[in-house]
Amino acid sequence: MDEVLATILRRDPEQREFHQAVGELLATIRPVLDRHPEYRRHAVVERLVEPERMIMFRVPWMDDQGAIHVNRGYRVEMNSAIGPYKGGLRFHPSVNLSIIKFLAFEQVFKNSLTTLAMGGAKGGADFDPKGRSDAEIMRFCQAFMAELFRHIGEDTDVPAGDIGVGAREIGYLFGMYKKLQNKFTGVLTGKGLAWGGSLIRPEATGYGVVYFTAAMLAHRGETLAGKRCLVSGSGNVAQFVAEKIVQMGGTVLSLSDSSGHIYDEEGIDASKLEFIKTLKNIHRGRIGEYSERYPHALYVAANPTLGWNPLWRYPADCALPAATQNELNLADAQHLAAAGVRLVCEGANMPSTPEAIAFFRDQGILFGPAKAANAGGVAVSGLEMAQDAMRISWSREEVEGRLRAIMHTIHRTCLEAAAAYGLEGDYLAGANIAGFVKVADAMLDQGLV
Known part of the structure; x- marks a missing residue:
């Protein structure tokens, strides 16, 4: 695996984000390769990274x-x-x-x-x-x-x-x-409802993140009700993360955009969230306008020179980064731990740096990786493809029920895959192992293509 990563670094030295994604996977699938030498023999990893x-x-x-x-x-x-x-x-x-x-x-x-x-x-x-x-x-x-x-x-x-x-x-x-x-075919997903789209598709990624978070808590005998949550971002994913947290009895304390973040100690309830949706989706406004509407809320302008994000310093139970890649670094992770956060679930793609992830795992903080936690969006895209193929449209209740079932299955799959290699409770390793094995086995079945 060191040779594989070295080849990638030599071949594409400037592709730092790609190096990070590959490095994270390789670090957790070594036990799989040791148990299944056929993967190495058939150069599955070398083929997967290209x-x-x-x-x-x-x-x-x-x-x-x-x-x-x-x-x-x-x-x-x-x-x-x-x-x-x-x-x-x-x-x-x-x-x-x-x-x-x-x-x-x-x-x-x-x-x-x-x-x-x-x-x-x-x-x-x-x-x-x-x-x-x-x-x-x-x-x-x-x-x-x-x-x-x-x-x-x-x-x-x-x-x-x-x-x-x-x-x-x-x-x-x-x-x-x-x-x-x-x-007229189902070549794109996320389409309008009148011409082949699916109900719940806009909400799917955010809702899925929260269903995964709730499953992580349930595995520890807890619920989301009463939990105080820090959320970053204010786009589609963050909006529906916040909406589902509120629906499940949690409290949303923060949202952000590139200009800065808001912190509302009273909680961003359903009516406040509707204001944010109108602000961001219709008026294309900045998140700071929230504090103009709700003066009790704190607005903090972004300051990239700090090297850390003040959003992650407020006392909370859970953190759900839902803005962009590498938005949460080691200093942020340390601030979260000091603020009492015991669960981090990723809503964006790869929002935590490797150093932050290592800190979470060392500190025993529950960590839900993006490839598992935010799979709800593509899951409902897959359901939209099925509806397009059959020329039918499922009800909102049916689609959301299927989404909830898929997220619970992903949660169980991660735990079972981790446990199979003596890594009980390690969601990152479980997600990587389970995802890799399914793809690798299919590649072996299909030969050298």
Whole structure:
């Protein structure tokens, strides 16, 4: 495994996020490789860390003033051993090949854990939708799909949304795909309810994180009711994490965006959360406006020079980072422990640095890794694919019931996989082992392809 990581570092020295994702997996699957020498003999790991296909393309588009811009688009189709490629599209100026590869790599094992037949992929562009008009976003999405359509399909690769890609963007992307291919298929998930979407899809990732958190607590004989929770982010995932915590009797103390964070000691209840949804989803406002509406709440502007995030210093029981990768470092982890936090469950993709994760595990803090805890979004995307294939639509109750059952199954799978290797209660090791074994066995069954 050291040789595998050394090869990756030599081949792609600048891809730090991808190195981190691979390193985390390799550190926990060594016992599996020792027990199953066939994985080493057939170079399963070496094949897993190399994408089956990487697509990069230019995206030229015109703004409302007639100026032409050129962005870079990506789609990394990582592994299709257990099903067609599945994973989101991210539109954000930070997007680069390393980030897309790390997300695609994580997606392989996340999808494996859902019990659904989906491989792993990810894509996106270094386009910033903030401040752009609907017409500009439509033109960008159409230009992006004018290249991507060649590489996707309902039985090949099914993209979804991610940061910067919501219902509006999915609609524009789908419309262009339909025009180019002259067919109406379930090639994208996250679609509108009137044209093939699924109920609960917007809520799925956030709800799933909370169902996983509740399952972790239940395993210790506790419930979420009465727990005080720190949540970062204020986008789709964070909003529905907060909503489900409130529904299950917990208290949400914080939310954030790139400008800073709010801390409401009284709790962000359902009515306050509706204000935040309107602020962020309709007015595209900043989180600081919350304290203008609710003056008792504290607003703290972001200060990157600190090297740590003050959001993680407030007394709480649980922390759910739901903003972006590597937002929670070792100093933050130490602050959480000092503040009394005994459970951390990841809502974003890889939001905790390796040093933070090591600290949580050393301190006996319950840690739910993203590839298990935030699998709810892709699980319901898989359910949307099933509904599209059958040309039917399930009720809200049925979809949420299936989501809850999937998250409970993932929780049980993580515990059982960890216990099988003498690592009782280690959710990180359990998630990595269970996800890896399913994909590795499929690769062996299908030969050297």
